[in-house]
């Protein structure tokens with residue numbers, strides 16, 4: 001428990017009429033170690049020298065801080081209220097009350113208006129609280145507000161939302177009456193006063209405006225809008241560390257007292273006079289309490305004398321960080337009241353409160369806090385879900401999910417799933433795709449995968465054919481060279497020419513690009529290039545070494561001559577491909593040029609027939625099928641994952657080219673067996689046919705080629 005004296009501030013009301021101002025002086029912290037400002041008021045009374053005059057010539061009052069006429073609402077809030085509200089966030093009660101003569105600016109200071117510049121302590125406190133809550137995410141807060149009015153010693157709830165009315169409250173009697181109850185522990189309870197939980201600043205402002213609207217005001221000689229009651233705006237701040245069980249609960253009372261007024265000065269009557277009497281009486285009781293609290297020996301404190309002192313019991317001499325703001329008029333006409341206000345402030349400054357942390361167990365507050373905690377958690381879940389939804393899956397995520405789906409389908413192992421909506425969506429999409437593939441034979445994905453595979457196959461086939469053509473051409477050149485050595489009918493002029501050409505031979509790289517079918521098969525060239533000179537022979541043999549890019553070709557069923565010279569007609573018939581016309585014309589030309597070299601033809605035919613015997617040509621009606629000699633050369637499994645992934649057809653079928661046998665005899669045997677009708681039918685049934693006859697024909701041909709280890 002900390003002993004804390006009440007801090008007292010003074011605010012001087014700006015006066016329009018400077019001539020009527022009393023002679024005064026404000027001294028801000030006149031001594032270094034003195035944490036006080038001083039207000040010196042000089043009496044304007046003319047002294048009569050004939051007899052002793054005991055009236056003081058001046059008054060000197062100390063305040064914690066004095067706000068001069070130029071002080072803004074923000075200055076007042078920062079000095080007077082900020083520390084109190086901050087303490088409330090940490091669990092300490094606080095009270096700020098404005099006391100002063102009527103029309104000196106109590107309501108202006110405590111409430112002001114809702115416009116930015118003129119906002120008083122209440123709206124600024126609410127703003128500060130909600131801003132501070134945002135900055136302390138480790139805690140959960142609940143803010144409740146209540147607005148009480150004490151009019152003619154009766155309490156009213158200014159915020160009455162419980163009763164739905166079609167009309168605005170015009171009579172005070174329409175508002176709920178407040179009564180005080182005291183429990184066994186001596187704790188006060190205000191019956192009928194409702195605390196409203198506010199979630200944001202707008203809610204709080206709405207209640208404040210509603211309460212202000214219901215306040216009793218009157219046009220008095222001193223103030224055209226005088227508050228005829230004491231008003232207490234209470235904010236309850238409950239604080240709980242996120243996840244903790246204990247919580248703190250602090251009350252902040254922001255009190256706008258009704259202004260004291262000298263009835264004889266104002267010549268008031270009727271209701272206003274009655275109101276003034278009640279106001280002055282309750283202020284008198286307040287003063288009594290404060291005087292008692294200021295006396296160290298005082299035993300009994302008369303709190304129960306009035307509703308106001310009963311309610312402010314904790315704020316005065318109890319567990320509360322209390323601050324008083326005295327509003328002061330500098331008008332000479334009001335000097336008496338100003339001095340009275342300052343004297344009251346001096347007494348209040350003597351009061352010491354026992355400040356302690358409020359660790360509450362109140363069920364209502366706990367409920368409010370738990371609700372606030374719940375709301376916060378809901379918001380967090382929302383934010384997290386929104387975040388994960390907006391995050392796109394990476395390629396690695398998708399790969400990982402594919403793996404999970406695979407292991408889920410293939411084993412009984414329990415899979416740990418991620419509760420990420422994007423991932424769940426991806427899994428559903430995968431299953432849906434697989435389901436559609438199995439259900440709809442015309443599914444475009446199925447076709448797409450098939451065509452993708454086909455394109456890969458075709459690329460492979462083209463590269464093999466090119467290699468094969470180059471190799472055949474190379475072999476043929478070598479054979480032609482051999483033939484030319486045996487004919488021995490070369491002219492001497494030509495020999496010289498060849499020698500010259502060999503001596504001026506172009507560099508290796510250029511020669512690599514030289515071999516072209518059209519150039520090579522020119523009759524003049526071929527007869528002139530070669531002679532029986534051993535040196536030139538050696539050089540012609542080394543043509544092989546000029547073509548290192550030619551890979552060993554495994555295509556044995558289709559020879560170069562099939563594609564180029566003598567077999568052009570046969571190829572044309574077999575493949576049905578008529579696009580090679582231009583190529584064949586050039587080949588025929590070269591053939592005509594070589595007719596005089598008969599031996600060469602015979603020799604070529606012999607070699608080709610030998611090759612044909614080794615590996616027969618297989619040609620389908622529509623496309624040529626090229627069978628490979630070595631299975632290892634064919635990357636037969638490059639399309640396997642696609643089919644494994646989407647189609648029921650197994651890529652691990654023993655009939656697939658993956659295990660193509662190396663032994664030719666065995667392979668022939670395998671092919672013979674697989675060509676039986678029964679096997680064909682069974683095989684075709686297992687294929688992923690689409691129902692489109694054109695595509696199905698292609699698919700069957702494609703898989704047959706794969707099955708036999710060839711390339712489609």
Ligand SMILES: Nc1ncnc2c1ncn2[C@@H]1O[C@H](COP(=O)(O)OP(=O)(O)OP(=O)(O)O)[C@@H](O)[C@H]1O
Pocket residue numbers: 012013014100101102103104105106107108109223225226227228257258259260327
């Ligand atoms: N510091 C100030 N700056 C500008 N205007 C002020 C200031 N203080 C008071 N006023 C103006 O003086 C008038 C009276 O102020 P206010 O109603 O707040 O006095 P009050 O002390 O609450 O009076 P009452 O006790 O009768 O309710 C208002 O019009 C208010 O705008």
